[in-house]
Amino acid sequence: MSPRFSPLVDRIAHDGSDPWALHWRARAAQAAGEDVIVLSVGDPDLDTPAPVVDMAIERLRAHDTHYTESGGRLPLREAIAAAHIERTGQQVTADNVIFLNGAQNGLFVSAQVISTVGDEVITFDPMYATYPATLRASGATMVRVPAPASRNFHPDLDAFEAAITPRTRAVFLATPSNPSGVVLTDAEVDRIASLAERHSLWVVSDEVYSGTAVDGRIPSLGARLPGQVLTVSSLSKTHAMTGWRCGWVVGPKAFVEHADLLAQCMIYGLPGFIQEAALVAVGMRHAAELEVRAFCRLRRDAFYRALEGVAAARPLLPDAGMFMLLDIRASGLSAAGFVAALYEAERVSALDGAVFGRETEDFVRVCFATDEASLLEAARRIRRFAGTLPG
Numbered sequence: 001m002s003p004r005f006s007p008l009v010d011r012i013a014h015d016g017s018d019p020w021a022l023h024w025r026a027r028a029a030q031a032a033g034e035d036v037i038v039l040s041v042g043d044p045d046l047d048t049p050a051p052v053v054d055m056a057i058e059r060l061r062a063h064d065t066h067y068t069e070s071g072g073r074l075p076l077r078e079a080i081a082a083a084h085i086e087r088t089g090q091q092v093t094a095d096n097v098i099f100l101n102g103a104q105n106g107l108f109v110s111a112q113v114i115s116t117v118g119d120e121v122i123t124f125d126p127m128y129a130t131y132p133a134t135l136r137a138s139g140a141t142m143v144r145v146p147a148p149a150s151r152n153f154h155p156d157l158d159a160f161e162a163a164i165t166p167r168t169r170a171v172f173l174a175t176p177s178n179p180s181g182v183v184l185t186d187a188e189v190d191r192i193a194s195l196a197e198r199h200s201l202w203v204v205s206d207e208v209y210s211g212t213a214v215d216g217r218i219p220s221l222g223a224r225l226p227g228q229v230l231t232v233s234s235l236s237k238t239h240a241m242t243g244w245r246c247g248w249v250v251g252p253k254a255f256v257e258h259a260d261l262l263a264q265c266m267i268y269g270l271p272g273f274i275q276e277a278a279l280v281a282v283g284m285r286h287a288a289e290l291e292v293r294a295f296c297r298l299r300r301d302a303f304y305r306a307l308e309g310v311a312a313a314r315p316l317l318p319d320a321g322m323f324m325l326l327d328i329r330a331s332g333l334s335a336a337g338f339v340a341a342l343y344e345a346e347r348v349s350a351l352d353g354a355v356f357g358r359e360t361e362d363f364v365r366v367c368f369a370t371d372e373a374s375l376l377e378a379a380r381r382i383r384r385f386a387g388t389l390p391g
């Protein structure tokens with residue numbers, strides 16, 4: 001008999017079949033030279049800025065390849081703190097910053113440090129696809145509060161208030177949201193902050209897409225409730241650096257100290273040459289964000305226009321981010337059926353909205369941060385596919 005695994009393996013297992021299976025199939029077909037258009041992942045079709053790449057190479061050649069202090073080098077944490085102050089108005093220092101292995105690692109570390117077995121953690125449904133396993137890994141129970149299509153995917157904050165129990169420890173949210181692209185309004189952020197304050201909840205605010213919002217600004221939870229908010233962000237989306245794994249959490253000093261101990265037993269320091277390149281990236285954030293914003297805005301509008309009037313795949317215009325939801329309720333298909341049939345017929349890969357929660361079960365998510373020719377061709381194919389559906 002083989003030795004048993006920890007119960008953790010059940011908590012991090014996918015609920016059903018692997019939601020990314022179609023995406024990886026599409027990627028493999030594309031790599032094999034097939035005429036496939038991949039709209040299933042949020043990886044901007046831009047290059048990492050050249051000065052960032054140059055610095056990484058320079059530091060590699062200078063042998064910056066040894067152990068580094070966990071939690072990130074001081075100049076990098078200072079730069080992240082300065083960028084955070086500039087964006088949110090929240091006064092922080094390097095002591096409030098931990099540099100981690102991407103925003104995903106920041107979410108995982110946050111969940112581990114603030115919640116445990118017996119706790120409840122609230123999230124707004126739909127949510128970024130990794131949240132359920134990330135939260136459950138800590139042992140906590142995830143409680144969904146709807147952000148339904150009928151409210152244009154803004155959260156139902158009365159339902160949020162009603163969902164708070166003595167066991168509630170935290171709320172995890174993303175603004176701008178993936179998949180809906182919704183940016184929480186000032187009024188929503190005020191109410192979430194005041195409920196969190198009243199009930200002593202942590203707020204984990206995932207802001208990886210904030211640079212794609214108008215002027216790169218969104219209403220900030222951190223500025224409203226600095227002692228209880230963990231702001232998670234990264235260079236992945238704004239600097240086309242998804243593969244570099246550069247992210248961070250900004251939060252209270254005590255949180256950072258605990259997170260640093262966790263990072264010591266989990267990561268033991270991130271590569272020095274990557275951190276020096278990240279420092280360059282943070283320094284050139286204005287130019288990088290301007291570029292990604294203009295890129296996303298153009299692609300979003302072009303894709304939206306190209307799909308306007310398609311009843312079986314009705315596009316919904318997002319506030320920010322790099323994704324669009326298509327309302328497929330009139331198609332006569334389930335979202336899983338829609339993405340499978342679309343791929344078979346037209347070799348366009350999109351994601352079944354059920355991956356993000358119950359509220360998007362009748363929606364399909366596409367990423368529009370790709371080159372314009374592929375995007376317009378994808379829209380043509382979706383339109384043609386929709387024309388074949390009886391619904």
Ligand SMILES: Cc1ncc(COP(=O)(O)O)c(C=O)c1O
Pocket residue numbers: 042101102103104105128174177178206208233234235236242246247
């Ligand atoms: C809402 C959200 N949070 C976090 C992440 C993870 O970002 P990172 O590449 O920095 O780990 C993503 C990536 O798609 C995302 O959409």
